Amino acid sequence: MPHDHNACPDCGLPDLAFAVHDHAHCAEQVLARAEALAQDAGARMTPVRKRVLEILLENHKALGAYDVLQRLAAEGFGNQPPVAYRALEFLVEHGFAHRIRRVNAFAACMYPGEDHAPVFLICKTCDLVAEAPAAPVRAALDAAAQAIGFSIERSNIEALGQCPACRGAA
Template structure:
């Protein structure tokens, strides 16, 4: 499957964010899920950059917009977004990133730049298929997998001296 997430490429980010938000709103409406103003704003905040954000960073931004300063405000909004497939939890960074494919059945792998903390959600159906085969050999059924790969995005790889990185 071709790369449909331009996180590490030049692109019209405002168009990208608007399109993803519109898809999330349509999916929420189809499912009867309430995308309240605070939930929608939390998703907009996550969509503003292709990187993962911590809950407290999201909370700061929500507070600036008048949504309150108590941690449950952000945690409840982020929990809703994750449960409904509008955001993903990036465990390596203890942070959250907007899902770039809301409403689509997909098996994401997160490519995390260890230099700039940029995050790209890449389609990883072949990886998921391999996991399912390995699990099935042991009678195990995978319900959800969170695959995270740490490395360097193209921009950081050009500027960082990689000669001392062990193979």
């Protein structure tokens, strides 16, 4: 039985992105899982790719491709857009990162390998992004599609608003 998607896989914290937690620890766990999964899949987690995932994992924010690129360039990797885009594309294809279309940005997947299709809650104040449990939402979406005979291949469900902390501060 898969564990609760709304909790940290390791420490069990709820609403991972927005809750205070030992982030270094959480990032480390996710990175390790991603590397193991890549290995299993015969995909090569090269230095750039790993570094990009690490960058995304540094916090729970969504970063634009050019933000990532800037970091890479500063660290001696290539400094042209394709370098960042290709690594990000690899991560997304393998489920190690998500593309958040609302903000033209990318965020590390917190539950790699769990074959989920999450909804994203994006705090407009602090920019943090949470992957919320999506099963009921997906079910409703599938039902709506099925009702008119539409077959869904990929979908994105994204919400902009305020996280608990920022709402409290306001």
